[in-house]
Amino acid sequence: MTVQTSIFNTPVSDVDPFSFDVLEDPLPFQADLRAAGPVVYLAKHDVYAMGRFNEVQAALSDWQTFQSAAGVGLSNFRYEKPWRPPSLLLEADPPHHDAPRAILTKILGPREIRTLGESWAEDAEELVDDLLARGTEFDAVTDLAAAFPLRVFPDAVGIPQAGRENLLPYGDHAFNAFGPPNELVAKGALRVAELSASIAAQCARDVLTPDGFGAQIWAAADRGDITEAQAPLIVRSLLTAGVDTTVNGLAAVLYAFATNPDQWARLRENPDLSRTAFDEAVRFESPVQTFFRTTTHDIEVGGTLIPEGKKILMFLGSANRDPERWDNPDAFDLGRDPSGHVGFGFGIHQCVGQHIARLEASTILNALAKRIVTIEISGPTRRHHNNTLRAWESLPVRVELA
Amino acid sequence: MFTGKNSAADESQVKLTVTAKSMVSNDVVALTLAHPDGRRLPDWTPGSHVDVVLPSGISRQYSLCGDRWDAHSYRIAVLHEREGRGGSAYIHEELAEGTLVALGGPRNNFRLVPSEKYLFIAGGIGITPMLPMIQQADILGADWKLLYLGRSRSTMAFLDEVSAYGDRVSVMPKDESGPYQLKDFIGDAAADTKVYVCGPQRLLTAVEHHCAGWPVGLLRLEHFAAKTQGSPARDTAFEVALARAGLSVTVSPEVSILDALQNAGVNVLTSCREGTCGTCEVTVLAGEPDHRDSILDDADRAAGHCMFPCVSRSCSDRLVLDL
Numbered sequence: 004m005t006v007q008t009s010i011f012n013t014p015v016s017d018v019d020p021f022s023f024d025v026l027e028d029p030l031p032f033q034a035d036l037r038a039a040g041p042v043v044y045l046a047k048h049d050v051y052a053m054g055r056f057n058e059v060q061a062a063l064s065d066w067q068t069f070q071s072a073a074g075v076g077l078s079n080f081r082y083e084k085p086w087r088p089p090s091l092l093l094e095a096d097p098p099h100h101d102a103p104r105a106i107l108t109k110i111l112g113p114r115e116i117r118t119l120g121e122s123w124a125e126d127a128e129e130l131v132d133d134l135l136a137r138g139t140e141f142d143a144v145t146d147l148a149a150a151f152p153l154r155v156f157p158d159a160v161g162i163p164q165a166g167r168e169n170l171l172p173y174g175d176h177a178f179n180a181f182g183p184p185n186e187l188v189a190k191g192a193l194r195v196a197e198l199s200a201s202i203a204a205q206c207a208r209d210v211l212t213p214d215g216f217g218a219q220i221w222a223a224a225d226r227g228d229i230t231e232a233q234a235p236l237i238v239r240s241l242l243t244a245g246v247d248t249t250v251n252g253l254a255a256v257l258y259a260f261a262t263n264p265d266q267w268a269r270l271r272e273n274p275d276l277s278r279t280a281f282d283e284a285v286r287f288e289s290p291v292q293t294f295f296r297t298t299t300h301d302i303e304v305g306g307t308l309i310p311e312g313k314k315i316l317m318f319l320g321s322a323n324r325d326p327e328r329w330d331n332p333d334a335f336d337l338g339r340d341p342s343g344h345v346g347f348g349f350g351i352h353q354c355v356g357q358h359i360a361r362l363e364a365s366t367i368l369n370a371l372a373k374r375i376v377t378i379e380i381s382g383p384t385r386r387h388h389n390n391t392l393r394a395w396e397s398l399p400v401r402v403e404l405a
Numbered sequence: 406m407f408t409g410k411n412s413a414a415d416e417s418q419v420k421l422t423v424t425a426k427s428m429v430s431n432d433v434v435a436l437t438l439a440h441p442d443g444r445r446l447p448d449w450t451p452g453s454h455v456d457v458v459l460p461s462g463i464s465r466q467y468s469l470c471g472d473r474w475d476a477h478s479y480r481i482a483v484l485h486e487r488e489g490r491g492g493s494a495y496i497h498e499e500l501a502e503g504t505l506v507a508l509g510g511p512r513n514n515f516r517l518v519p520s521e522k523y524l525f526i527a528g529g530i531g532i533t534p535m536l537p538m539i540q541q542a543d544i545l546g547a548d549w550k551l552l553y554l555g556r557s558r559s560t561m562a563f564l565d566e567v568s569a570y571g572d573r574v575s576v577m578p579k580d581e582s583g584p585y586q587l588k589d590f591i592g593d594a595a596a597d598t599k600v601y602v603c604g605p606q607r608l609l610t611a612v613e614h615h616c617a618g619w620p621v622g623l624l625r626l627e628h629f630a631a632k633t634q635g636s637p638a639r640d641t642a643f644e645v646a647l648a649r650a651g652l653s654v655t656v657s658p659e660v661s662i663l664d665a666l667q668n669a670g671v672n673v674l675t676s677c678r679e680g681t682c683g684t685c686e687v688t689v690l691a692g693e694p695d696h697r698d699s700i701l702d703d704a705d706r707a708a709g710h711c712m713f714p715c716v717s718r719s720c721s722d723r724l725v726l727d728l
Contacts, residue, residue, distance in 0.1 A: 064445060067474050097473065098541045101450045102519050112700065113686045114711065227599065227622030230519050278674055340667070342675040342684075351448055358683065 013307040014039035019047045020293070020316065021182045026388040029292060030333075033321035041305025048077060048183060050295070050314040051307070054321035056328035056345070058304060062296060062317055063349035069296035069315060071352060072096040076181030076295055076391075079314060086180055087199060091233055092240050093352065100351065103237050106223040107355045110216055116358055123155050123362060127370035130154060135374055135404060140381055143261065143398040148254035151367050152246055156359070160241050161215020162205040169201040174247035175389060181295065182390025202242055206235035216241055241356070247392060248290055249360045254395040255288035256281050256364060259335040261378045261400050269337050271372050276337050281364035286344035287335045289320030292393050294348070319345045320393060377403040419716075420505045421446070424478065432485040433530060433562040434497050437471070437478050438506065445476045447679045449511040451537035452627070455479065456509035456697070457496070465492040468534040468603075468627075469511055470563075479508075482562055484530040509697035509716075515627040517541055520599040523549040524591065526612065528604020529556070532563055534627060538601060539570060549573060552590045554608065556580065587615045596620065603627040639695070643719040647671060647728040648690055662714035662724075671728060673714060680716035687714055692724035 016039065018025065018032055025032045036043055036054035043052045053059050062069045072095055074080040080089065089095065091103040109115065134146055141147070149171065157167050176191030176198065204210065211217035217238045224234040260267040260280075270276050296315045301308060309315065323344045324332040330339075347354035354360070371378075382399035425437035440446060449469050456464040471480030486493045500506065515534055517523075523542050527535045532553055542549040550573050555561035557580040567574045577585050591612070594600055600623060602612045609626050616624045642657045645665065656665040663685060666673055675685040680698030694712040701711075714726075 065476065066448075067476055097450070098517075098545055101517070105450075105513075105516055108683075108700075113683045114705075225622075227520075228516070228518050233519065279672070282674055340672045340674075342672075343678070 013042060013044045013051075015044045015046055016052070017046050019183075020045065020052070020318075021185055021187075021390050023388070026390075027386055029320060029393065030324070033318055033324060036318060036321055037325055040307075042307040042309065044307075045316065048314075048316075050077065050316050051309050052316045052318065053304070054318045054325075056322040056325035059317045059319065059322035060345055060349050062304070062315065063345060063352070066096060066351050068299055068302050070096045070299050071296060072099070073297035073312075073314075074181075074295065077183050077314060077316075078180075079297060079312075081297075081312065086195065087177075088236065090240050090243070091236050092355065093244065097351070102229050103233060103240075104351065104355065106220065106228050107237065107240075110219045110223075111356055111359055113358045116362060119155075119159060120362055120366065123366045124369065126155050127151060127366040128373075131367075131370040131374055135402070139404060140399065140401045143257040143378075143400045144250075144254050144395045145397070147367065147371075148257055148395070148398075149250045151253065152249045152363055155363065156245055156249065158212075159215055159359070160238070160245070161212035161217040162242070163210050166201045166205055169198050170242060170246045171250070173198040173202050174243055175392075177243045178247060178291075178389050178391040180390075181293070185390070187388060187390055202239060203235070205242065206238035208234070211238070244354075245356050245359065247389075247394070248354075248356075249363050251288075251290035251392050251394045252281065252285055252360055253364055253367060254398060255290055255393070256284035256368065257378070257400070258384070258395065258398055259284045259287055261380050261398070263335045264377060264379065266335060266337050267378055270368065271376070274369055274372055277365040277368040277372070278361055279341065280337055280368060281361055282341040282344065282346075283335060283337060283339060284364075285346035285360075286323045286329075286341045288393055289323050289346045290393055291346065291348075291391060292320040293318055293391055319348070374405055375402045376405050419447075419508045421479070421508050423500060423502050423504050423506060426500070426502050429482060429562040430564075431559045433482050433560075434485070435470075435480060435482045435562070436496070436500070437480050438508070439478045441505065443477060446479055447511060448476070449473055449479075450513050451517045451541050452515035452534050453511040453513040454515075454534075455481065455511045457481070457492075458507035458509065459492050459495055461491075464509060468515075470533040470536045472540070473537060479511075482530065482533050509695075512698075515601075515603070515625065517601070518599060518622070518625075519545075520597065521547055522595070522598040523547055524594060524598055524600045525549065525551040526554070526590065526600065526602045526604070526608070527551065528554045528602075528608040529560070530562070531602075531604030531608070531627075532561070532567070534603050535601070536563060536566060539567070539573075543570070550590075551575065552577065552585075554579070554585055554604065587611055591615055594619075594623070596623070598623070600624045601626075639718070639720065643721070644723045645719070646723060646725045648725055649728055656719070661716065662718065666714065666728070673728070675715050678715045680713050683713065685713055685715050686711050688727035690725040690727055692722075693720040694718070694724060695720045 033054055041055055041058045045052050075093055130151055179187045179191050208221045220237050221234050223229050224231045270280055294317055298309050298311050298313050300311045323346055326332050347357045378400055381401035384398050385396040387394035387396035421438040422441045423436050424439045427435055429435045454466045454468045456466055458464045467481040469479055470482055483493050483496045485497045517538050525535045539551055553576045555578050557578045640658055642655055645656055645662055646653045654665050654669045656662050663673055673685050683700050689710050689712050695718040696706050697716045698713040
């Protein structure tokens with residue numbers, strides 16, 4: 004057949020990356036995607052996909068060509084009404100993106116959050132002590148990965164106690180809503196009005212404690228660095244993006260250690276590796292698997308002409324397992340330098356809360372390493388399906404105390 | 406694009422090629438800079454400046470005045486300061502098209518914050534940060550005005566570009582318009598107007614005087630004169646001592662501290678590799694860092710006991726890091 008236009012050169016896949024089987028185990032599909040080519044057309048959703056590291060990273064960097072303001076999910080905000088007022092961070096382009104990003108970069112910067120480290124270390128030790136006092140078998144998801152962020156992060160933001168039970172369900176729906184309108188979205192839609200109202204109520208100035216991230220966001224509005232109308236939406240960004248992600252990041256690192264006992268021994272020998280361990284787990288599991296962008300003009304990538312206005316699905320998780328970029332990518336290896344993974348994204352939208360995530364992870368890992376000699380899976384594990392997140396529902400583990 | 410696992414060593418010292426050089430007024434030259442390999446340049450926002458490192462090792466700060474939607478080139482404009490210390494003379498007289506020049510930054514101490522109304526006041530070469538600002542204010546649909554002051558039209562750069570905005574722009578050359586009256590322009594600017602000023606010290610002083618007592622955040626100034634605290638970057642190797650590891654590493658001019666550490670088997674977690682994300686922050690125990698990141702503001706730098714080894718270097722012969 005004579006190929007006339009680039010679309011016919013582009014590999015086509017009929018697989019739905021949001022189907023049950025792919026969500027249960029995305030790795031075989033991602034390997035096929037990388038093998039097929041730098042850009043693959045996904046017929047099921049009429050979108051283009053990138054699964055190789057170089058293309059994903061380049062597209063994440065090129066905000067001029069691959070915009071976010073048309074939504075970072077399948078829904079195209081140019082034609083479709085978003086399910087909620089769009090994020091001022093995630094779903095915004097320069098110049099609108101600049102001011103919210105600048106203030107959060109400052110508020111969540113490594114030096115600004117360093118003072119949280121000591122109190123979080125105490126929280127982590129208390130949580131671990133209480134847990135181990137109850138026994139040496141527990142669920143690493145509910146008892147640790149979810150329990151710790153929910154214990155420290157809402158306080159750090161400064162939101163009231165009432166309504167905290169809605170943080171995880173709201174985040175779960177928000178991350179599902181980036182995918183197609185499948186049954187996962189339908190399930191969440193039943194509660195969306197109630198959850199949205201609950202979250203919105205926690206973003207108001209008068210309910211926030213005077214010293215948390217939330218109050219600092221409002222203080223930026225008082226200085227005129229952002230507008231008053233922007234402040235509650237920026238607080239909402241912390242509540243949407245700061246809970247489910249860290250829960251699944253912690254679950255990822257705990258699962259990785261439970262299935263790689265030699266690496267746990269290595270961490271216990273050298274606790275300085277806790278930060279590396281977390282980033283390696285974020286590379287290895289990629290709690291945020293995918294985000295979309297939308298082309299602002301016709302662009303050729305790897306021999307495919309992607310027309311203007313098309314949705315591109317970028318597989319962060321696949322890029323983080325690309326053997327062209329990573330030696331032995333399917334190994335969880337503390338000896339590796341995971342720097343440069345795209346699990347936190349890349350470019351101007353790279354996760355602004357990544358230092359919070361690392362601090363949460365290193366404090367809980369340090370607390371565990373002091374008390375636990377070994378950690379192993381003790382029963383059937385269960386994935387939690389989400390259109391964007393690679394998540395765990397349950398990780399039964401057994402530990403041996405030091 | 407800064408991609409791939411082998412490119413790290415190339416990213417530390419950003420050396421850009423002067424791809425175009427042209428006079429944009431009697432005494433202002435505009436330079437267009439691009440990466441020799443045609444890579445993307447680090448992102449920036451209106452109000453940002455870069456450090457241009459001169460052959461003497463001294464750096465000078467210049468506002469970026471190009472188009473941030475063009476990821477592959479920067480534009481700066483330099484006033485020939487005949488009584489200056491030689492930096493602008495070098496750029497005007499010696500720095501030729503095709504030459505490589507070392508750059509630090511970009512950093513932003515003069516951010517454009519959201520507002521429905523803006524009043525921009527530029528004096529002379531102070532027009533440079535205003536060019537991307539007015540472009541952006543226009544995109545945002547804000548109600549904005551620019552007052553552009555100068556000695557005479559022949560000394561005022563970019564008149565063609567600003568005049569494209571029509572009557573939002575008032576060009577006031579002193580030899581035609583006479584002395585300006587700030588109150589005619591600023592008056593009692595409403596609380597919904599942000600006022601941005603860049604230019605000679607006497608202009609900044611006059612505006613500050615006029616706006617004394619205004620609520621915080623409305624008036625935003627940039628002192629355009631080359632900053633005296635601008636850190637001299639060195640072109641020679643220096644030593645980095647790692648206090649905890651008990652190691653010492655020599656960092657040659659071609660590699661970043663980060664890469665020198667990695668070559669010596671010391672891994673420091675990094676992410677952006679361009680001094681924007683802050684992941685690789687390390688504590689400085691001794692020595693004077695040459696900060697080249699986009700994270701620390703001037704106060705942080707003055708207080709600075711930390712640095713970002715992906716881009717920052719050393720002013721002193723030796724740095725001691727808490728690693």
